[in-house]
Amino acid sequence: MLITRKKFLQIFSGSIAGFALSNLWLPKLLQAANVKNGKGRLPIVWFQGQNCSGCPVSFVNTEYPSADEVLIEVITLEYLPTIMGGTGDVAVDILERMITDEKGKFILAIDGSIPVDSDGNYCNVGEINGKSITALKWIQALSSAAGAVVAIGTCATWGGIPAAPPNPTKAKAVRDIVKDKPVINIPGCPPHPDWIVGTLVHVLKYGIPTLDDLNRPVIFFGPDKIVHDNCELRQYFDAGIFAKDFGQKGCLYELGCKGPVTHCDAPVRGWNSGVNWCNRSGGPCLGCTEPTFPGGTGSGFYEKLPAVQVPGLSEINANANTIGIALGGAVGAAIAGHAIARAVSAKKLKQKSKQNSDVENSDKVMEQSNTQKEGK
């Protein structure tokens, strides 16, 4: 595509404004998008960095509302390479129009990480004046023009797979690139469609959802959403029954389950229209919603979490709170019964109030168990 130098500069030299994470931007955005009383649609530009397309595929898996309902009633999807009609210059024209003509009137959604090594040339999207444009440049220009930014998936929220050691391309998360705008983080590899659609509907109808300190909506990733605490295999953990090989009955802790240190509501929501979820399937939780995913070389997916006490094997230490309430002395399955279950519930309730700080502890445990990611 050929454009004038003036326009080129206009697109790619958006100024960095002051940044405040607040609901203040929302009324402006909604007003610009003609949304009144929650009626209308959110204009979305969905840009893709270093991705695998798993995020848009998961988004299209949405059941209620269906994908077409979302496109018709919740959002106006201006740009998403995986499904859009336009290609080549037709697609680039849309990005150009959003940057120059639609300032502050759209939400920028991004899946995939952003490589900054080699001037960003590890990921190029489209050409202008015969020159390839890097994903980094596009995201700087688009985020500067956007009313708000949503990072979708673990690559966009924390760096994910491309940023895993040794981070060959210096892949960055959106929050490392976009500093002048609030970034809502919807992690997951991929995120559940309900997390994506639910967050967008919340913005449209009720404003920005409550976010945790990592800017994740607490309705999906809150401190009460620790996988281990809501796991249907929890009874096995409490009874000290552990699967020693794949396909065996029991808690998946010994097979490497990262549920004790992972925040998401998959255990109660279920995946793919609720037919299954990770631990129910027998494949242990990989911790895919956490900044530590996929971990460094020291913490294999199937290696036991360190620093977690197992029921019956020793006294509960402080860290045991982070994996829920371990049962002292209950080694065998036969001991587990209603009385014990009730005792657990009571104990659990009592300790629930401590949970917030426990969650932080659990993150620390996970962090210690991993090699620090490069380039973060």
Next chain:
Amino acid sequence: MAETIVIDPLTRIEGHLKIEIKVENGKVVDALSSGEMFRGIEIILRDRSPEDAPMIVQRICGVCPQVHGTGSVYALDDAFKVTPPKNARIIRNLMLGANFLQSHILHFYLLSALDFVDITAILQYKGMDSKLIKVKEWVKADIDAGKKDAGAPFLPRYEGDYYIKDTDLNIHGISSYLKAIEIRRKCQEMLAIFGGKMPHCQTLVGGGVACVPTLDKIIAFRSRLSEIKTFIEKTYIPDVIAVAKLYPDYFTIGKGVGNFMSYGGFPENETQSQWLLPQGLLIDGKTEKFNPDKIAEFVKYSRYSSGTGLNPYKGETVPDYNKEGAYSWLKSPRYDNKVIEVGPLARILIAYLNKSNKDINSLVDSALNTLGVAPDALISTLGRHAARALEAKILADRMENWLDDLDPNGPVHTKYTVPKKSKGKGLTEGPRGSLGHWITIDNYRISNYQAVVPTTWNGSPKDDNGVPGPFEQALIGTPVADIKNPIEPARVIRSFDPCLACAVHVIDVEENKIYKFKL
């Protein structure tokens, strides 16, 4: 005078692809295809536990993660020296089959249909279908309000005399598109019944699978499969035939190289010596037995300064961003020095000539009969779409039998210990063609990992003899009516179902960084 057109980004594919074509007298005379993204997943795998590989490599591609997971667990079985139980072989087949169905249906409707179906025909809809009425009102309201983005993300598009004219057919196409969204979701559900979740399943492990095929799962799988099968038979295949009848030119456009390969897909026995989709080659019109030693990778036009013409076992990857004459991050894999196309068309042609499966031959014969074309017409843009649809039916039929063969009380996993030192390879077929994973284990960790993937074969640049790759050969000769709206080359390339995220592997644009792979 020749004019150069760049289509970048080529959307409705997987990953970031740039196509550069030279057009003279309304026809493509030269073509270059370039991958535009790199993540370095093989580098990330190094020093991790070998057991992690199936979960990491699925993230190469979110459209067809299952095939990478499957190639990876085959490589682990080989390296760990374990034979998974029968249940595990079948569950792996069922999950991969579900991913094929999802991918094929997604490809025809969500990725390709908008090149043919005129979405604006919805404004003429007069029927009673509530979904279609909703779509019509949506587009109409936005047009009436003078919105620039009316019909987004389906509009804007290439404009011209390109789309189906018959209103009823277009509306049927839109209705099929909407149905396809739902059906492909059910394919994902079907996979998740054994896999835990999709994209990126949880249960593929070396030595077998982590899930137990309980009766409730078998029933839930079978019920969805039956609905999906009906969609393939009553909607998908007839829709492909309808497009073929309206665009017969595309039986001659995009023919490509005409040499084909299949590693063999969906093992029917524990030793992996028989497959539902057989192993073999079709070169210069003759079938051949597959010999992995004949694979070599050339790099004259690739951005690598390392040795050329090497077998992947001895492959080196020394990147050189500024190498003169190089234009792609893809290497040029060749079989016996020949350019090879892989994918559903390759598998169907090889199976058809192999004649080992009567059902496949009679299905292909009946499709050819309906289309009124000879078997060699399949080597074309439309042939690729047709082969994909027929393969979906062959798979769905066979998956019903595999469900019968599951033993709810049988084992699903053979226990292994990770060896201190070993290596293994996993060859399989994916929705887009032949896929190989190679792993080397040293001191209980991955010391080397390499994947040679379908789009590297199909999207490869010229080899050392200057012979263009399959995409490029298929593009040459393609008519282009309007260089501002070059829909024809986009149709040709999309028929291959490119996956660029898969195709670009170990590269690094800094000259001082060198990655070597010896397998």
